[in-house]
Amino acid sequence: MFFVNFLVSLWFLTFILDFQVIYEIEMKKGNININIIFRVLGSLLFIEAFFLLISLIVAVIYNEDDIFAFIYSIAIALSVGFLSRVFTNASKKDIGKREGFIIVSFVWIIFSFVGSLPFILSGYIPNLTDAFFETISGFTTTGSSILTDIESLPHGILFWRSIIQWMGGMGIIVLSLAILPILGIGGMQLFAAEVPGPVPDKLHPRIKETAKRLWLIYVFFTIAEVILLLLGGMNLFDAINHSFTTMATGGYSTKQDSIAYWDSPYIHYVIIIFMIIAGTNFTLAYFALKFKFRKVFRNEEFRYYIGFILFFSIIISLIIYYNTSTGFEKSFRDSLFQVVSLMTTTGFATVDYMKWIPFTIVLLFIVMFFGSSAGSTGGGIKTMRIVLLMKNSLAEFKRLIHPQAVVQVRFNNQSVKPQIIYNILAFVVFYIVIFVMGTILMAAMGLDLDSAMGSVIATLGNIGPGIGSVGPVENFSQIPDLGKWLLSFLMLVGRLELFTVLILLSPSFWRK
């Protein structure tokens, strides 16, 4: 055991040294300020250490065999964070656009490596590939798991698994509402938070203030869900874990059967409601909590988001009601739960939808591409992009018939700039290209077409379960190692709106 720990510590040291080498090269090459990148990433590790500490407390309370794994992990996280601060010297003013891209991408990778330590050190997921897959699946709020017997894990590890998702959810709210719009990715300009900050001109305080307010809402809803789940008879541990993973639209459960473990309509409906909330733009939640409900219901993305959910739920519930002996309420609840779970990209399950008739599977597969609202913790293409795509398609006909006329696409009663429409078109084409290339590669590793497509959309869309052999009652343990790394990469790509990660692969990014 000590040997393993020693090896891991060594590996982290070489990891840092590697970075120093890259740092030297890049400094000469392109004037990217690696100093500040290290400094910021290091500082962020203290946050991860803090959450590890909470998990340690849980482990201590239950007094199981995962305590030392957490202690070691905290020590490593703190030392790496400390070292990266000691050896760097830079001011936050040095963060340019390119440094922003690098930090935003690498924070997930580094958090996932450090976050996989408790799994590895405790011996519950001894394999690095599996542990990394499970952790990045958590941080990106995907929820795809390689675990085949979740109930056998100690409480500390289970708690860590859930809080990873909750942390990831926090990260993505700030990213998608405050940071990515500034980087100008895939029409994200449209999604910029409307939450009024104190100093709107200056970037840094604005992000900080926005983050603070949004996190308060996030915490508020999490606590509300815990209370409601407790009222439904769930125990405190399960209630906290599921509230974490619901609000993060993550979908990790403490039970192998996911939510199907509880045969309670009340619990199902509570989780449905909170999945819907988690899949909503958090700016709207802010307005709702300020009782500005008109502002919420006037929001076009929200209306379409609810519309899509109802549309697919009703169709599927009718199909199930008329094709099986399931009662009406249960048909509706099962359909609504699965549709909400997949559209918000949470990934909880109350039934095995792979056992439904092919048509419903096809519909759910389509739902997986839709995704939640922009500015939520959910993934996918996002309702706003889908709606703008639909509107632009109609406008395209008008343009074809009247080439001279200026046909504008409107959203929330404002006309959308052609540049943003173009960005969104490019985003969707990219999404599909990545989906296709991912499918080819997964098929090359031996998966059949359905499973290859299913595993790719499940991870690229940050959903969790897919179709085929990675359906809701299956898991990702049988995927070959190379496939797990590819899917981990896709989770990150999907989580960061594609371009943030892919831009790092472009040589012109590194040239000045």
Place this chain on the structure above:
Amino acid sequence: MFFVNFLVSLWFLTFILDFQVIYEIEMKKGNININIIFRVLGSLLFIEAFFLLISLIVAVIYNEDDIFAFIYSIAIALSVGFLSRVFTNASKKDIGKREGFIIVSFVWIIFSFVGSLPFILSGYIPNLTDAFFETISGFTTTGSSILTDIESLPHGILFWRSIIQWMGGMGIIVLSLAILPILGIGGMQLFAAEVPGPVPDKLHPRIKETAKRLWLIYVFFTIAEVILLLLGGMNLFDAINHSFTTMATGGYSTKQDSIAYWDSPYIHYVIIIFMIIAGTNFTLAYFALKFKFRKVFRNEEFRYYIGFILFFSIIISLIIYYNTSTGFEKSFRDSLFQVVSLMTTTGFATVDYMKWIPFTIVLLFIVMFFGSSAGSTGGGIKTMRIVLLMKNSLAEFKRLIHPQAVVQVRFNNQSVKPQIIYNILAFVVFYIVIFVMGTILMAAMGLDLDSAMGSVIATLGNIGPGIGSVGPVENFSQIPDLGKWLLSFLMLVGRLELFTVLILLSPSFWRK
């Protein structure tokens, strides 16, 4: 039998009367000149009557029981054509853009209705749905068939089936190189024929002259293929039929087993070469026949087209060679044949690729989306659009890093206008939306996901065979009637570059 004929004739009369009603309405509504539409469509029916006459001659030569079916069909085609000329009075100068869209879409529908008469009247495909499906599948050079025992058909009917495809091929060459670019659809401006016409300023003589030259090339290659197939030991009837359907990238065969019927490498390679030619822009063929080979090889679309074929063929042949006991030459030939057949959207088969390992099926499924070159008889998204999409994706990264820089996409050493790039992005998104909606509808009719996707891409891409239950050794007979009509519609939508047909469904098209 007489009764059936009587009914069909009656149906055609009501068909015409219906049009007169629509005509009255539309005249008042939007000033669309229905007169000229009827006149042009009527005149074109004389062409179809001419090809029916050729098939009649074949039927008479073989003296089988399909002779009267052709005589009746010719009579109906001529009378409908004659009537539409008698009752209309308009000059060709009255063809505006909107009339152009209507004529271009409706000519395929009317040709398919008239063209299905020999099948119905001869009793070999008594059902209207099946006969229409088989005929529009022919005219759009798709090649999806509902027939389960092709060899049992008389020679006249078989010949009609093949010449329908040849006619469709002729139609699409003129459309895609001379007419659609004028209508400005999905970046088609780029594909305009470079074949020098005598009066480049005036539209009508230019189309006529371009058509004449391109058709000469088409006939030349068809005759060349007939001769080469005869040399390979194929009989004259089969050689003519297969040359017709190769050059049209149609894929109808006179044998149930398609090209697998001939176990001759020579025949396979001859057909591969002519499929490749048929999938090439006919403007390039024009240059090749004028010995301007440099102009051909400098063409970027051609280079990528050959590149994609080699890329996929080599990968698949290596997979087959290393995973089965098939010899090297046969592995290569089978892979090349299937890749060329699907990429050019011909649809011939020498093996049942559904029996290959999942990975090769996934690769072939991807190939189905690529399609042939623009300005060929092939369907699909088209190499040029795929290449411009790839190039634009790379440019997108540069734009993201350097928002101020003007990053241009170049093709054939010329910079492509942003408007055309936008058109192509919109086209591809539309293609995928139609594919997805088609898949949902086919799944709603009971097909499983693979078969639903397979049947939609096979028809939308004008390929013929798909994957799943509509694979290369299967057929479309088991698809429900409603599904056959939907797939027929998709063939037309795919054949006419989406917008030409879909624009007719837009209300704003009909308003002035």
